[in-house]
Amino acid sequence: MITVTLRGRGGQGIKTGAHVIGTAAFLSGFYVQDQPLYGAERRGAPISAYVRISRQVILDRGQIDNPSLVVIGEESLMGMASDNPPHEISESTVILVNSPLSKSDLASRYNIKNSLIVFDLVKLSSGIIEKPHLGIAVAAAACKLLGLNFDFVKESIIKELVNIQVNRDEIARNVDLASKVFDTISPVTITTPREAYRESGILEPKYHEPAISTCAITATGNSMLRDRAQWSNYKPVIDYDKCTKCMVCYVYCPDSAYTIDSEGYPIVDYDACKGCNICKTECPVKIITLVERNKR
Amino acid sequence: MDSKYKTLKDMPLEEELVPGTLLCAGCGGALLVRIFEKMLGPNAITINAAGCMTMLSVFPYTPFKSSWFYTAMASAPAAAQGVRDALDMLIEKKKVDKKDDLKVLVLTGDGAASGIGLQATSAAIHRGLDFYYLVYDNEAYSNTGFQASESSPFGSATKTTVPTDIIEGSTLQKKDLFEIWRAHRPPYVATISPAYMTDVMHKIEKSSQITGPKLFIAHSPCPPGWGIDSDKVIRVAKLAVETGIWPLKEAVNGEVRHTLIQGKRLPVEEYLKTQERFEHLFKPVRKEKIIAQLQQSVDYYWKSVTK
Numbered sequence: 011m012i013t014v015t016l017r018g019r020g021g022q023g024i025k026t027g028a029h030v031i032g033t034a035a036f037l038s039g040f041y042v043q044d045q046p047l048y049g050a051e052r053r054g055a056p057i058s059a060y061v062r063i064s065r066q067v068i069l070d071r072g073q074i075d076n077p078s079l080v081v082i083g084e085e086s087l088m089g090m091a092s093d094n095p096p097h098e099i100s101e102s103t104v105i106l107v108n109s110p111l112s113k114s115d116l117a118s119r120y121n122i123k124n125s126l127i128v129f130d131l132v133k134l135s136s137g138i139i140e141k142p143h144l145g146i147a148v149a150a151a152a153c154k155l156l157g158l159n160f161d162f163v164k165e166s167i168i169k170e171l172v173n174i175q176v177n178r179d180e181i182a183r184n185v186d187l188a189s190k191v192f193d194t195i196s197p198v199t200i201t202t203p204r205e206a207y208r209e210s211g212i213l214e215p216k217y218h219e220p221a222i223s224t225c226a227i228t229a230t231g232n233s234m235l236r237d238r239a240q241w242s243n244y245k246p247v248i249d250y251d252k253c254t255k256c257m258v259c260y261v262y263c264p265d266s267a268y269t270i271d272s273e274g275y276p277i278v279d280y281d282a283c284k285g286c287n288i289c290k291t292e293c294p295v296k297i298i299t300l301v302e303r304n305k306r
Numbered sequence: 307m308d309s310k311y312k313t314l315k316d317m318p319l320e321e322e323l324v325p326g327t328l329l330c331a332g333c334g335g336a337l338l339v340r341i342f343e344k345m346l347g348p349n350a351i352t353i354n355a356a357g358c359m360t361m362l363s364v365f366p367y368t369p370f371k372s373s374w375f376y377t378a379m380a381s382a383p384a385a386a387q388g389v390r391d392a393l394d395m396l397i398e399k400k401k402v403d404k405k406d407d408l409k410v411l412v413l414t415g416d417g418a419a420s421g422i423g424l425q426a427t428s429a430a431i432h433r434g435l436d437f438y439y440l441v442y443d444n445e446a447y448s449n450t451g452f453q454a455s456e457s458s459p460f461g462s463a464t465k466t467t468v469p470t471d472i473i474e475g476s477t478l479q480k481k482d483l484f485e486i487w488r489a490h491r492p493p494y495v496a497t498i499s500p501a502y503m504t505d506v507m508h509k510i511e512k513s514s515q516i517t518g519p520k521l522f523i524a525h526s527p528c529p530p531g532w533g534i535d536s537d538k539v540i541r542v543a544k545l546a547v548e549t550g551i552w553p554l555k556e557a558v559n560g561e562v563r564h565t566l567i568q569g570k571r572l573p574v575e576e577y578l579k580t581q582e583r584f585e586h587l588f589k590p591v592r593k594e595k596i597i598a599q600l601q602q603s604v605d606y607y608w609k610s611v612t613k
Contacts, residue, residue, distance in 0.1 A: 020330075021530060052330040052361065053530040177590075225365040233326030233369040242331065261314045261503055262540055264329070264337035266321045266369075282325030286332030286529075287537035 011064040011202055013074045014152060018083030021053040023145025026170050027081070028059035030149035033166035034158050035063045043068050054242060054284060056087055063156070076100050078200050079155060081148050085109040086243055086303075088120050099124070102201045106151055108144065125198055127155065134190055139183040146171070150188035154195040163188065234282070242285020242303070246278060249297040259289035259298065311507035318344050323369045328361040332536025334543060335359065335442030335526035337500050339413065342440055342522075345510040348372055350409040351389060355382035355423055357415030358449040359442065373408070380423040382412045383430035386437045409438060416443040416457035419523075420481045431490040431519045438513070439521045441483070444528035452531035456481045459551075460603075461596055462583045464531075473596055474586035483523055488557045493518040496556035496565075499525045501544035505554055505565055512556075525552045533582020545577040550604045553611075564611060571608065574601045 014031060018024030025046040032044030043062040060074045080103055082088055088107065099105075104125045109116060113128045129151055135142035146167055153163045164185055171181045248259070253275055260268040260276045267282035268289070278289075280303075290298040310316060322343035329336045335358060343350065351373040354360065363374050377385045390410050396402040414423060419441040427439065446464045447453040454464040454476055461475040470477070487495045494513040498506045513520040527543050529536040546552035550571040555564045575597055578584040587593045 052328065054331045055328065227363060227366055227368045231324040231369060231371040233367040234324055236326050236367045257314050261317055262337065264333050264340060266323055266325045266340055270319055279325065284331035288332055288539055291537040292540050
């Protein structure tokens, strides 16, 4: 059995990507399982999706540990401590990343010793499609690595995009992009990792006092302690020389990321900012600009 | 009434919600919840019906500096009654000091307010329960992926509206929750919009003088559900008011007063075309009839209230 884990952000089409891989493998005659996993649907937050492909009926359920292939939608999701859920990978896991960086840069930045395949979606999509569907592109790349035939991949993409009501022109462009991505990726060997079966047994739940067994939070305002994944690649930066202290950015921030200092100037807490950019759009004097995070 | 909140600069600076929630970036509902909690201050307890705002407190983390109580979709007003009664009894028995009394706020989405939890709300208003009730109306069941609710407006596409030859969006009308509530003659009911924050502050300030049910319906643009960019949330909310689709009004003991009457309203399509859920009205061909129908219903509303 080959297993694939996809990681991306809500809204990027990672779930559709998993469907595309699953359907393409199914059309090729395999038994397939694909499912997304997220806490609750929300845009911008990290999500995962899984695909299992096998020649036999698949009896496994749930999340995948130690996948054959990990597909990562964007670089910011690589160094994240708070994976939801944590992914165990072994040395044999192949990692596929969408990033403008080179393979050696990525490998050294994140200390990766696994087999690493990098493709740059922005570069590949220029001239084909303005807003590429990330899920489709990563699925095409993954299908190439999995050794599937492009005819099935194409059929699968059309099927899945029709399902989510994408118009004909957009579908054609995405298929063009997928074919370009498919041709760019050079195949590597993907192995079936040793399944980490655990002793199953039956667990008997023990009785606990409600004080212990119910989800009561006795702390107040502790959500900043959450190991928060980066929500956005951009952060708002204020030009204080031109700031009029009108407080519009402060008032319209849904996440309490702004505070007002003793002189009346707004200050952004970048750990709290999700990058919705309401402040940038609403600023009456237009002095807020977006700056890439992690710029090195 | 002379208000102490004249401009945005008069907003209280103390935050009652700390950052770090799991809600979507640019959530219009979350913005109003933040402002509401600010205005109520630290002595408040929030009774949260299941919905998007479930994601505020996810074990073991909470953004609330004050108390938070989680209930099933239909039962928030009933829980609020229990909390209010418990507080009253403890104060009477002198186990809680009067100055430590808490304001009870029910926080629900439009699905719980106009659908699943409508009867519990009706009963609580009927009993004259002293509480605040805030609906973040994002016009669908957004937390589970934008399925149609009783609050989804005519013509809007949701994940569960079946497209027909005539219209791809909902063929059903949005429930008029304001009028349903007003029929109970509560002491205070109002609509609010995140684009008009001074109006929001005025209304919360005004209602705080009143004992009994204080009900708020908040227009809450939902970036993923409505198909808008997260930075456009305030723009879209503003257009809803400027086109007359979202009237800003209040009713004190059943007497309606509009807190903002536009001299000239923008055409409704200015609002509709900002959102993907109404895209089918313009693409691939303009559905003139349906756009005209939506315009007519807005014109009819304003004609009936301004004559």
